Amino acid sequence: MNKYMLELDEIGKQIVKNNFSAAFNAVKWQVKRTWRVAPTVSGRAVDTKKIKDIQLSKCCKYKIAENIISLQNDGWYSKESLQKRMLLDQYLLQENLGANNILWPMSVVESGTEKVLGGVKVRLQLPEELLLELYKSKFEQLKIDYIGFRNQVYMKILQQFANYRWLLTYLTGATPFGEGANASPVRSQSECCSIPVLKAADQVDYRSLQSYLQNSQYRQTRKTDGVTVASSFENEVEMLQKGIHYLEIPHLDLDPFAITGIRPEILDLLEALAAFFIATPGIRNEEMAATLQKNRQLNQQIAHENPFSATECQLQAQKTLNKLQRFVQAVGLGELEQSLDKAIALSKAPTETPSAKLLRGHAGRPMTTSAQQLAVRNGTSNESLLDHSELRILDDNSRLVLCAAFKLGVSYSVVSSQDKLIKVGNTMLECGIQTEDSSAVMQKVWSNRQLSKKIAAAAGYTVPTQWNVSQKSEIAKVYQEVKGAAIAIKNNRTSGTHVFRVPPTQKLFAQTVKQYLTLAAPCLVEQVVTGAPYTALLVGGKVVSLVERIPQNIVGNGRSTIKQLIQNKENERKKLGRCFDFGEIQKKSLAEQGRTLTDVLPRGVQLYLRYDASTKTGADYLEVRAETDVSYLQRLEELAGLLKMSSGSLDVLISNIYQPLASDAEKGQFVFLNAHAFPQLSKHQHTLLKETQAIAESIVKNAVSLK
Structure with missing residues (x-):
């Protein structure tokens, strides 16, 4: 650890000493993505009927008056599972929206207000096992209450995320203009705050959960600092006795160049930052207010700066990200390095950040035109979503049923794409139709064409007259029996049929039978029946x-x-x-x-x-x-x-x-x-x-x- 010259606090030392760093792989995630729905063709109206046809659910919410629709994970996911779920949910949403609606790829700041339409909310939950092990290894001996310890850890991360919000604004800002505005471009219009809002945030005391919740202005810091702690309790004060449940980043701009609205490397960055903030010294209590106020102002400078100009934070960003890179190497989180490399590259090239890329593609045209083209590209590329997700190997039936479940507001999941298994509600479906109650024996009967007809005929149902060819030596004999008749030739088990309405020659009959005859199943020859x-x-x-x-x-x-x-x-x-x-x-x-x-x-x-x-x-x-x-x-x-x-x-x-x-x-x-x-x-x-x-x-x- 010394060769990296990283300073760890007591928690960090315990993580390294007891090799707890692997537990960060168990961080759980929730992501809520919100888009404005727009017409595929500019100037036309949104097809609101398609939106209304979708039943509101835990996964999907919308506001028809604003043409806003949201997708939120219905549970907590690992990072890998989260990526799969986001692709699945978005594919099903876009299928249900139809060809005349698209998801606007950018967050939009309403003209003359600070209201933002569209964006990404990220929730991060620390592994309970990690918190318990840390508590038992050192802090239980100090007679610290576990809930109090747990809250302190979350508050430490909260403080540091607020302190480094400027870094996320630099890397993710993608709203260079407000809606309909012709002013000079900025890095993130959605992050630009009014002076009264900033002053209110300056009054919030971050030193402890109790002091944080005491000032009702802490809700303003969701806007200024872009982070908060939260729980599932109706009354947030209950967190004092029952514990914080998760950290929430209430808003990031939609990334118009990412297929899901947020790049995977941003989630990796958030994980690396959370681990870093836990393990390294936090902000001293006596310096808390001044430090947060200073970096709150830095965040505003970066949000307001022209994306093409030299950024105020370039050296600071590089220094922070390099330190973060050394940290993940030191504690064994090497799987995050590639994503951090991309962030470091962006810190050296401000013109490659999302807002700058948007402006470069803008090329003098109205920003809405550029966004419309991006939206149409994304909206018509459900094939791209398929290519990036497990859906690409899922059968068509299962995809249709998943789309229907989404529309009806019924819970769903892909159990195994390769085995064509999905879950709808509490019911498992194979190929989108057969349930776990289906008899495997009867499925074998149905797939055996000869046997299923035999059962039906025994019960009095009419079936075509048929001949069975099990080996090539039987072909000539069967031909003599069907000679001169219109016939259908098929395999006893596999799909596909060749119909001869004009009786075939013996040579053509033999060639066709050989095509359908296999070692596993005989060939069936049936007389064509009128109807x-x-x-x-x-x-x-x-x-x-x-x-x-x-x-x-x-x-x-x-x-x-x-x-x-x-x-x-x-x-x-x-x-x-x-x-x-x-x-x-x-x-x-x-x-x-x-x-x-x-x-x-x-x-x-x-x-x-x-x-x-x-x-x-x-x-x-x-x-x-x-x-x-x-x-x-x-x-x-x-x-x-x-x-x-x-x-x-x-x-x-x-x-x-x-x-x-x-x-x-x-x-x-x-x-x-x-x-x-x-x-x-x-x-x-x-x-x-x-x-x-x-x-x-x-x-x-x-x-x-x-x-």
């Missing part, structure tokens, strides 16, 4: 959606070539996260119909690119539940009950959804095809001719028993 294909989605044993599956197709407009129409539809599908592939099957289908890619398709003419509408074939989906005769919905729910399927989907053929199902004539009316434990929710959520359906919301409500 339109439908998929029913069940949640809690009830049909919540019934979609007609329309095979991959395009519709002409009289101007575009077939190739252009395919490209246009492919782009539309990408926005929905769905495929619209064009391969050999589609090329062959075009050739059979006498079409080429350069043909211009007449207006209104529908051209099918393939004839099956199984999963991932580019099919369209038309919601028909509301117009389907109730007898089919009842029959579907009965079939689900037979298969012991509470949630999942069923593929069926129905000859006429408007004609009631007659039990004595069911053979041609209702045919069971397949059961799926993990259906693709998006094909029920986004359908033709309808706005987005609340399918995922149905799953959330079922999971938490909401009506």
Whole structure:
């Protein structure tokens, strides 16, 4: 320790002596981020309906009158978990705000006032284990009360954060102008305080928690000193007897260049500062008022200075950060060094601080124009949030259900992205639909196409005539039985189907069967049955959606070539996260119909690119539940009950959804095809001719028993 020439106080010596520094990794965090919501297109109105549709919750709050929305962690998190949670919450918020709303990337100071719209609030909670160990190692022997000791530690940190607020203002200031102002730019308009507010703060006594709370003006120091101590008690005076719960930094400017509004290295800096302030000598009581007043004035100078000018604190900032760097090296907090290197680099280059970068990008244009461009970039880059978070490997179903949980104000979390497990309320969901109550045995039955049909047929349900091909030597024999018939070829377990409406040749039949035949599962050959294909989605044993599956197709407009129409539809599908592939099957289908890619398709003419509408074939989906005769919905729910399927989907053929199902004539009316434990929710959520359906919301409500 001597080689670093760092002075430690008694607490610091105990930390080093007993190797307590690792406990700082257990610091817990809460972050609240607030943005102004703005329209995607400048000059238009905010789509407030999208905001109002979001239920208020512990996680999300908003004020419609001011178009302000906030995200706050619903608990205490480690730093790593906090980063993941902030990305998750922000992704879900932006998805629910829709395409016409964006989050304004900057804090905004209202014209003519000190009111700040938008910003970041950070709460930091010291590890209880660290405080207890420190107390037992030395201070219990001195007959000091534990709550009193604990409060003293928090007050020591509070004093020093107030003393060094100027450093955070320099590194994070990002409000060069007030709203609508044309004055000279400053580093942080949000930190600029009036003289009466500063004078009120000068009257607050920081020497102890009791003296701090005695003067009601201590609330003013939230603005001037940017830090306070707090608890979950309704009456803050209770902290004297029951203890301070956490340290709070009430406001930092939103960082318009950080994807979450705050850079990860700022959290690292706060952790390093907290550790440093605990372990090194604090401010002497007799010097407290004068020292804080002096640095309060320094903070104001830095807040008011032009971001491009030589800063008042450059040498002082470098000296402080270098000392901090030596400290983390000495006490074994080396994981913070990289972030401190970035802070040191900023102390040497004032023009790279957030306000200066904003002004440089401003380039003579109105600041609102620059901010609008940043907001649109951030608002349309939910893909970036995916890339930076665990959501990138989470399945689409789970993301849809998480979005619905956020909207409904229901608690949620990602349990395991790799295992496709999320939690909604107290219910675990796999792939966004199956709960822990689902039978693993029955899921195996559903995935076995042949077995599920066998169970249905035994109960009197109509199923297609089928042949089983387990090995290549059986192909010729099966072909002789299906020769001349329209058939569908599929694997017994995996998705995907090849439909031949025109009977295939023996050679083509053999080639296709070999594509679907695997060692793990046989190939099924089914006779094509007349009727339109439908998929029913069940949640809690009830049909919540019934979609007609329309095979991959395009519709002409009289101007575009077939190739252009395919490209246009492919782009539309990408926005929905769905495929619209064009391969050999589609090329062959075009050739059979006498079409080429350069043909211009007449207006209104529908051209099918393939004839099956199984999963991932580019099919369209038309919601028909509301117009389907109730007898089919009842029959579907009965079939689900037979298969012991509470949630999942069923593929069926129905000859006429408007004609009631007659039990004595069911053979041609209702045919069971397949059961799926993990259906693709998006094909029920986004359908033709309808706005987005609340399918995922149905799953959330079922999971938490909401009506």
